[in-house]
Amino acid sequence: MELIANFAGIMLGGLSAGTVLFIVSVGLSVTMGLMGFVNLAHGSFAMFGGYVIVLAMNRAHIGFVPALALGFVATAALSVVLERLLYRRLYRSGELDQVLFTIGLIFIFIAGTIIVVGPESQTLQLPPALSGQLNLGFLQYRTYSIFLIVVGFLIGLGISLAFERTRIGAQIRATVDNRRMAESLGIDVDRLFTITFAFGSGMAAIGGGLGAEFLGLDPQYALKYLVYFLIVVSVGGLGSVIGVYYAALLLGVLDFVLKLYLPVGGTIFIYALTILLLLWRPQGLFGGKQT
Amino acid sequence: MSEVAAAKPVAGAGFAAHPAARVLMRRHRIRWWELIPWLAAIAYYFAFPHYLGFGAELLITVLFALSLDLALGYAGIITLGQAAFFGTGAYTVAMLAYYGIWTEPIGGLLAATLAAAVIGFASGLVLLRTTGLTLLMLTLCVTALLEQGANMARNITGGFDGLNFTITPVFGLFEFNPLFANTQYLYTLGVLFLCYAFVRTLVYSPFGQSLTGIRENILRMHAIGSPVRVRLIICYTLSAALAGIAGGLSAQTNDYVNLATLSLDRSATVLIVLILGGYGRLYGAFIGAVAYLVLEHFLAQVYPTAWQLGLGLLLVLIALFARNGILGLGETLWRRFEARRAAS
Numbered sequence: 001m002e003l004i005a006n007f008a009g010i011m012l013g014g015l016s017a018g019t020v021l022f023i024v025s026v027g028l029s030v031t032m033g034l035m036g037f038v039n040l041a042h043g044s045f046a047m048f049g050g051y052v053i054v055l056a057m058n059r060a061h062i063g064f065v066p067a068l069a070l071g072f073v074a075t076a077a078l079s080v081v082l083e084r085l086l087y088r089r090l091y092r093s094g095e096l097d098q099v100l101f102t103i104g105l106i107f108i109f110i111a112g113t114i115i116v117v118g119p120e121s122q123t124l125q126l127p128p129a130l131s132g133q134l135n136l137g138f139l140q141y142r143t144y145s146i147f148l149i150v151v152g153f154l155i156g157l158g159i160s161l162a163f164e165r166t167r168i169g170a171q172i173r174a175t176v177d178n179r180r181m182a183e184s185l186g187i188d189v190d191r192l193f194t195i196t197f198a199f200g201s202g203m204a205a206i207g208g209g210l211g212a213e214f215l216g217l218d219p220q221y222a223l224k225y226l227v228y229f230l231i232v233v234s235v236g237g238l239g240s241v242i243g244v245y246y247a248a249l250l251l252g253v254l255d256f257v258l259k260l261y262l263p264v265g266g267t268i269f270i271y272a273l274t275i276l277l278l279l280w281r282p283q284g285l286f287g288g289k290q291t
Numbered sequence: 292m293s294e295v296a297a298a299k300p301v302a303g304a305g306f307a308a309h310p311a312a313r314v315l316m317r318r319h320r321i322r323w324w325e326l327i328p329w330l331a332a333i334a335y336y337f338a339f340p341h342y343l344g345f346g347a348e349l350l351i352t353v354l355f356a357l358s359l360d361l362a363l364g365y366a367g368i369i370t371l372g373q374a375a376f377f378g379t380g381a382y383t384v385a386m387l388a389y390y391g392i393w394t395e396p397i398g399g400l401l402a403a404t405l406a407a408a409v410i411g412f413a414s415g416l417v418l419l420r421t422t423g424l425t426l427l428m429l430t431l432c433v434t435a436l437l438e439q440g441a442n443m444a445r446n447i448t449g450g451f452d453g454l455n456f457t458i459t460p461v462f463g464l465f466e467f468n469p470l471f472a473n474t475q476y477l478y479t480l481g482v483l484f485l486c487y488a489f490v491r492t493l494v495y496s497p498f499g500q501s502l503t504g505i506r507e508n509i510l511r512m513h514a515i516g517s518p519v520r521v522r523l524i525i526c527y528t529l530s531a532a533l534a535g536i537a538g539g540l541s542a543q544t545n546d547y548v549n550l551a552t553l554s555l556d557r558s559a560t561v562l563i564v565l566i567l568g569g570y571g572r573l574y575g576a577f578i579g580a581v582a583y584l585v586l587e588h589f590l591a592q593v594y595p596t597a598w599q600l601g602l603g604l605l606l607v608l609i610a611l612f613a614r615n616g617i618l619g620l621g622e623t624l625w626r627r628f629e630a631r632r633a634a635s
Contacts, residue, residue, distance in 0.1 A: 038424055089611055095369050095423060097610045100566055103559060104606025111600035227431055227555065234428045264450070265443025271436040275429055279417055282425045 005139040010257060016145035018252020019152030020211030024225075025232040026159060026244050027200015033176040033239020033287075034193050037087065038095050040102035042204060043222030043229055044109035049075035049205015050217045051113065054122045064127045071209050072202040079201035083194055106222045113219040121218035124209070148210060155203070156245045163241055172196060176239035228255075231274050237287025247285060319495035328577045332480055336473070343472035344544070349584050350479045351540045354486055356565045356576035358533030363562075364571030365494055366526045367506030368419070371558050372430030375414070375437050376407040376531040378553030380538030382441065382448060383407070385548035388456040389449075396458050396467055400482065400539045407535020408528050410437075415527035419520060431555065438553040453549025468546055475544045482540060486533055491573060493529070502526055506571075563602070566609060569616030578617050 028042040053071035056062045062070065082105075090098050126144055134143040163169035175182040175189055183189050208217065215225060232251055236243030251270065258266035277285070306312050335346055355377055362368045380403035387393040387402060418429045441448045448454065458467045465474040493499050504512045505519055512519050542548045551557065560583075568579025591598040609616060 032424070036423075038427065086607070086611065093610075095427070096363070096566075099369065099371070099427070100562075100606050101610035103563070104603045104608075104610060107599050107603030107606065109603075111596045111603060114596045115600070223555070227435055230428055230431065234424060238424075262443075264445060265439040265441075268436055268439035268443055271432040271439065275417075275432045275436065278421070278425055278429055278432075282421050 008136075008139055009141060010260065011253065012141055012145055012149065014253030014256035015249055016148040016152075016252070017211075017214050017256055018249035019148045020207055020214055021228060021232050021252055022152055022207075022245050022248035023155060023210060024204045024207030025229045025236075025248060026156075026241060027196070027203045028229060029233045029236060029241070029244045030172065030176075030239055031193065031197050031200050032233060034172065034179075034189070034196060035091055037091060038098045038102065039087075040099060040226060040230075041105035041109070041222065042201075043225055044106050045075050045079055045201040046204040046208035046211075047109060047113065047217065047219070047221040048078065048208070049202070050208025050212050050221070051117060051122065052205065053209030054124050054212055054217060055117070057125060058122070064130075068206055068209055071205040075205035076198040076202035080194060080198045083197045087197070088190075106226075109222060110219045117219075119219060121216050122212065124212040124217070126213070144213065151210070156241065160241045168192070168195070172239075231270070233284075235274060235277055235284055237284030240284070240286040243284055243286025319491075325574075328574065329484070336476060336480075340473070343476040344469060345584075345588065347472065347475045347479045347544050348541075349580055350476070350483050351537050351544070352561070352564060352580040352584055353576050354483050354540065355534055355537035355561050356568070356580055357487065357490055357573070358530050358537060359561050359565050360570055360573065360576050361490055361494070361533065362527055362530035363565065364575070365499060365506065366502040366523055366530075368523065368527060368530075369423075369427060370430040371427055371555065371562065372414075372432075372434040373530075373534050373561055374553055374555070374557035375430075375434040376411055376534035377538035377541070377557060377561075378434075378437060378441070379407045379410045379531075380404070380535030381542035381548045381552040382538075383535070384458075384539040384542040385454045385456055386448070388458055389454045394457065394459040395463075396461050396478065396543050399458070399543065400536060403535045403539030403542075404532045405535075407538065408532035411531020411535075412524065412528040415524045415531070419523045419527060431558075434553060434555065434558060438550055441550055441553060449549070451550055453547055455547055457546060458543050467543070469544065479540055479544065482536060486536060487573075490533070494573065498522070498525075503571075563606065565616075567605070567616050569618030569620075571615075572618055575616055575618050582617060 024043070024046045028039060031037065031039060031042075049071040052074045053067045056067040056070050057064065086101070090101055130144045130147050132143050133140045134146055136146075163173060171182070171187045171192055174185070175187060175192060179189060208221070215221070228251065232244060232248045235251070236245070236247035254270055254273075255267065258269060281287075307316075332346075332350070336343065339346065355373070358376070359370075359373050362370060362373070383403040383406040384399040387399055393399055393402065414430075414433050418426060418433070421429060442450050445451070460466050461474060461478055465471070465478075467474055467478070469475070494502070501512065501517055501522055504517065505522060509519060538552060541552065564579040564583045565576060566579070567582050568575035568577065586601075587598065590601070615622075
């Protein structure tokens with residue numbers, strides 16, 4: 001019984017960390033699938049949103065849910081401005097320019113955060129309803145972790161339903177599959193991209209806020225987790241919501257287990273697995289087309 | 292082929308006199324301005340005897356950026372994993388010296404070259420099957436793999452705290468440690484010159500031309516029967532070897548190595564240095580390293596946040612407007628100036 005409880009505890013911890021990775025990365029996957037744009041600065045949007053959420057709660061004493069909404073809106077708005085002004089100029093450039101541009105953006109976000117807020121890391125004050133323990137019958141577990149897993153599942157379900165059932169979802173799928181064909185059919189890819197970019201950045205913001213507990217929240221956030229976000233996206237497959245969901249959960253659990261049992265250098269297995277997987281399937285687990 | 296051979300004597304001076312041939316031959320002739328960096332490096336030795344440690348660091352950065360230029364600038368391999376080879380070289384030198392196996396600098400450097408080349412060859416063999424984002428990811432993962440491996444084997448590598456060791460004198464004559472910065476500077480300059488001569492010869496050789504061809508149009512290179520993958524792997528291996536030399540030099544001049552030599556930070560920095568100077572043009576590495584390190588040395592110590600902000604803005608501007616760094620910008624301005632002079 002103890003063994004099962006232990007196992008369940010580890011799984012829940014890993015799944016909740018994976019859920020955060022999913023919420024942050026899902027937008028990155030879709031925008032990369034749509035435009036093939038290598039956006040390394042996606043984590044910066046997560047950080048920006050996380051800061052808005054945490055500061056709104058700690059300094060302006062706004063409730064948890066309104067703060068999340070505020071973070072979503074603020075980050076989506078910022079991303080639209082950046083997309084219209086800067087990103088769009090580089091859609092047709094090579095990957096090198098995109099990599100440079102987004103690394104530059106990361107630095108600007110880091111420096112901006114240090115100047116405006118300060119270099120120290122921020123902590124999320126959980127609302128009392130979420131900060132206790134929940135009795136699952138065979139074990140007690142942190143309510144917040146279970147809340148995260150459920151919320152992540154619902155978000156994943158919602159986004160995949162929207163992908164499958166709505167008009168804009170169909171347009172996104174069509175564009176990911178074949179952008180030229182989609183354009184010739186009259187889909188306004190530019191507008192589509194702006195919308196998904198804003199939505200993806202907003203989701204990243206929520207992920208940044210929800211994950212402040214596990215991942216922490218400091219100016220170096222985007223650089224620290226850059227490799228993880230990219231692993232999730234490339235293992236899951238560009239433009240695949242379900243792929244990102246599975247990849248994120250897998251990575252979350254693996255990371256949790258390895259850090260528990262092999263605290264020094266254990267993450268080496270994650271990188272080794274990623275390399276093997278990408279050599280076996282360069283398009284990722286659920287990706288349809290070769291990137 | 293026989294027609295060409297038959298035509299040759301008839302044409303008098305032969306094909307060598309053909310204007311196209313003359314242009315092609317002029318391409319790799321040494322220009323007067325190519326001496327400037329080397330003269331500057333020697334002048335620096337006499338002008339700033341108290342900053343030779345910084346000078347050696349500068350030269351090492353040039354070499355590291357040059358190694359990346361070979362892969363990125365000439366062959367068009369977009370990588371964020373050049374630190375893997377830098378770190379391999381650094382750790383090879385460090386561990387050989389720390390365990391008393393080999394403390395002499397030149398032999399250590401050769402070992403570093405070899406080790407980095409082996410890693411470069413092995414990883415290139417599998418990575419270069421892929422392109423684009425996947426390739427970028429794989430180079431990132433290889434570096435992270437090595438970094439975590441070194442972290443895991445902390446009994447041998449010193450892990451997070453790193454290793455301290457001593458290097459014995461060059462040729463048994465010239466003291467080699469951070470107290471003798473003049474030896475270190477001249478030694479580094481010598482190594483850099485040899486590596487530079489190698490790279491310069493390489494990029495102007497038919498092999499180097501085929502690399503440029505691969506960068507510009509890989510499909511066409513396949514179509515004309517060029518062994519694209521083999522060439523890319525050779526280029527990647529050579530680039531890794533050069534990065535290994537840079538890493539080995541860095542370990543030797545500091546008498547110290549730690550995990551930072553294998554970090555993503557290091558890969559990103561060298562990419563920025565090269566881009567700042569201009570890639571695919573040999574001397575971009577020199578200009579970029581000077582611009583980056585001098586700015587960093589003076590700005591970062593005074594106000595690190597402003598340095599990071601400035602660097603970020605610079606990168607965004609370069610990506611958006613100045614496609615090829617300082618040298619590229621200079622070239623564009625020069626062309627404009629020439630055109631205006633021709634018009635008037």
